[in-house]
Amino acid sequence: MTYESPLRRPLITGKTSYKQITDDIAGPVEAKPTKWWTYGFAVSFAALCLYLFSVGYLLFTGVGVWGLNKTVDWGWDITNFVFWVGIGHAGTLISAVLLLFRQKWRTAVNRSAEAMTIFAVVCAGMYPLLHAGRPWVIYWGLPLPNTFGSLWVNFNSPLLWDIFAISTYFSVSLVFWYVGLIPDIATIRDRATGLSKTIYGVLSFGWNGSAKAWSRFEVVSLILAGLSTPLVLSVHTIVSFDFATSVIPGWHTTIFPPYFVAGAIFSGFAMVLTLLIIARKAMRLEHLITLNHIDVMCKIIMVTGSIVGSAYITEFFIAWYSAVEYERYAFINRAFGPYWWAYWSMMTCNVITPQLFWSRKLRRNLLAVFIISIFVNIGMWFERFVIIVTSLHRDYLPSSWAMYSPTWVEISMFVGSFGLFFTLFFLFAKFLPVIAIAEVKTVVKTSSEEFIAETAKKDGIQVPIEVD
Amino acid sequence: MKNKYLLGFFNDEEVLMHALEEVKKETQAPIHEVYSPFPIHGIDDILGYKRTRLPIAAFLFGCVGLSCGLGMQTWMLGYDWPMNIGGKPYLAWPDFVPVSFEFTVLVTAFGMVGTFLLASGFFPGAPAKIPDPRVTDDLFCVAFNSSAIGDKAQAITQALKHHGAIEVREQEVEL
Known part of the structure; x- marks a missing residue:
């Protein structure tokens, strides 16, 4: 048994037992959907229908229905692509990086965060697919033997790297998530009856919880975490290469990879918080996803937000310091040109709001955290818009300068992509355990309030346990 | 049986x-x-289980993925159909790093998880061989x-x- 200092804050509050944890997490899966779930699902599904309609319209008419022009040829499509990919990064960070660092608090949030990763990457992947114009021939982007004279794809292109990065990220995240789910699906299988027993039985792969299986399971999880850690860094690095390897002023900077990765984690954690603050309340999981969990996630937002903030300032400084006229203009134009409002929205939401989390009171105030997390999401969306549109709209030839605004198709596709994301999330929350049951049980003996109080008594330590 | x-x-x-x-x-x-319903640390020693060889399998799959990824790009762009892109070298190996890396991760992850499932006899629809349904809940057997x-x-x-x-x-x- 590992020793955990009683001075650490508990990760499970109140009285608990293994049975209780199973009941609390598997309960919502077995029960009839609540009223709130039904309403939430209905709204999300309506948004999904809007998505399907606008995508259908796009496919029948062509990408000309977007507001792009020959100067601004990347607009909301790529903005939303990068936005959604970024959202996904928190899930992998929580499940992989925090596993390697042996952070026990991850056990309560990793499952739902990983699910978010997968759903966000689904939303993201749709954009390049549709932007390609003819999604039915998207396989031309793969190195397949073909009838065009064995001409292969260009492996020197960052856009091709992106295809490999995103599809690998999606499939490896899916495998990681599913492997983690197997023992929990088995738990539900062994409690279920009738048809659901059969379905969960098939999905549980015959998991038996034997010591041999657990021993292999733990090694597999650890190696998958070791693989996912460089993978998650590579994905947003490669997304940033889409810009950084070009020759467009404002894009052509070496700071992009680390700055994109930090931004991705920043936005991902904001989305995790937005969702979990609602989910823990709606599913009555406050004793498992405690204020202490929210507190640490706020700290991560603050750190990554500060990295992003310093990257913005560094970028601006280097543009001036490089003494390249075009580079300087790109940045001055960003801040004071016609898109100044986008730039300053980004700066306010991403640089100032996360700094509020220096206050412990705010980190533990659910309403404040919820509002700030939404501001961060908005700010990170603006970041991508600023990078893409302001760098493109005034190029080297003033005669081709242009402005860009989205049409109803782009707007409804973006609103609709939230529908896709939330529909998938609601289905997940209903049919699968939202918290890793087996993993939470492993921290009961070290980090539950009850246990900490016991250890403290044994050690004769006065513990300032705050019951929030 | x-x-x-x-x-x-x-x-x-x-x-x-x-x-x-x-x-x-x-x-x-x-x-x-x-x-047991969750992994118990230290039980492997009591049961006398040796450390699983899955990491070795993972490493071998990684080697396969890396060589396939690198080999594919080298063969396609270097030999099968060299493309002149702005007069740059045909075999621009730094450009091959991202795809080789992704291949390595992909093959390792799938190969290792596949080996794990195969070795443990887990597959969709496999019968659950458990002594009691409560061992996935709160019972240790x-x-x-x-x-x-x-x-x-x-x-x-x-x-x-x-x-x-x-x-x-x-x-x-x-x-």
């Missing part, structure tokens, strides 16, 4: 670990397997193969009960 097993049930993993050590000392009976323990069954039952088992029973079950 169903066999007869002596099953000892516990409701706490620490009690189980202690009991296993004691039973092993007292009776030297071979333990068939232990079932140790199983002794009745044919392997022979006449020690009595002694084991007593030792298990003495060291905190909440239930001991002999049962015909497929494990």
Whole structure:
């Protein structure tokens, strides 16, 4: 048994037992959907229908229905692509990086965060697919033997790297998530009856919880975490290469990879918080996803937000310091040109709001955290818009300068992509355990309030346990 | 195939670990397997399990992925159909890093997970070979193969009960 200092804050509050944890997490899966779930699902599904309609319209008419022009040829499509990919990064960070660092608090949030990763990457992947114009021939982007004279794809292109990065990220995240789910699906299988027993039985792969299986399971999880850690860094690095390897002023900077990765984690954690603050309340999981969990996630937002903030300032400084006229203009134009409002929205939401989390009171105030997390999401969306549109709209030839605004198709596709994301999330929350049951049980003996109080008594330590 | 097993049930993993050590000392009976709702650290040593060789498999899959990724790009752009892109070298190996890396990760992850499932006999629809449905909830179970323990069954039952088992029973079950 590992020793955990009683001075650490508990990760499970109140009285608990293994049975209780199973009941609390598997309960919502077995029960009839609540009223709130039904309403939430209905709204999300309506948004999904809007998505399907606008995508259908796009496919029948062509990408000309977007507001792009020959100067601004990347607009909301790529903005939303990068936005959604970024959202996904928190899930992998929580499940992989925090596993390697042996952070026990991850056990309560990793499952739902990983699910978010997968759903966000689904939303993201749709954009390049549709932007390609003819999604039915998207396989031309793969190195397949073909009838065009064995001409292969260009492996020197960052856009091709992106295809490999995103599809690998999606499939490896899916495998990681599913492997983690197997023992929990088995738990539900062994409690279920009738048809659901059969379905969960098939999905549980015959998991038996034997010591041999657990021993292999733990090694597999650890190696998958070791693989996912460089993978998650590579994905947003490669997304940033889409810009950084070009020759467009404002894009052509070496700071992009680390700055994109930090931004991705920043936005991902904001989305995790937005969702979990609602989910823990709606599913009555406050004793498992405690204020202490929210507190640490706020700290991560603050750190990554500060990295992003310093990257913005560094970028601006280097543009001036490089003494390249075009580079300087790109940045001055960003801040004071016609898109100044986008730039300053980004700066306010991403640089100032996360700094509020220096206050412990705010980190533990659910309403404040919820509002700030939404501001961060908005700010990170603006970041991508600023990078893409302001760098493109005034190029080297003033005669081709242009402005860009989205049409109803782009707007409804973006609103609709939230529908896709939330529909998938609601289905997940209903049919699968939202918290890793087996993993939470492993921290009961070290980090539950009850246990900490016991250890403290044994050690004769006065513990300032705050019951929030 | 169903066999007869002596099953000892516990409701706490620490009690189980202690009991296993004691039973092993007292009776030297071979333990068939232990079932638990979550991984118990340190139980591998008691059961005498060697460290799994999955990391080796993962490494080999990684080597396969890396060489396939790198080999594919080299062959396609270097030999099969060299493309002149702005007069740059055909074999621009730094450009091959991202795809080679992704290939490595992809093949390692899928290969290793596939090996794990195959080795453990887990596949969609596989029958759940568990001694009791509660072992995925809050029950810990140790199983002794009745044919392997022979006449020690009595002694084991007593030792298990003495060291905190909440239930001991002999049962015909497929494990």
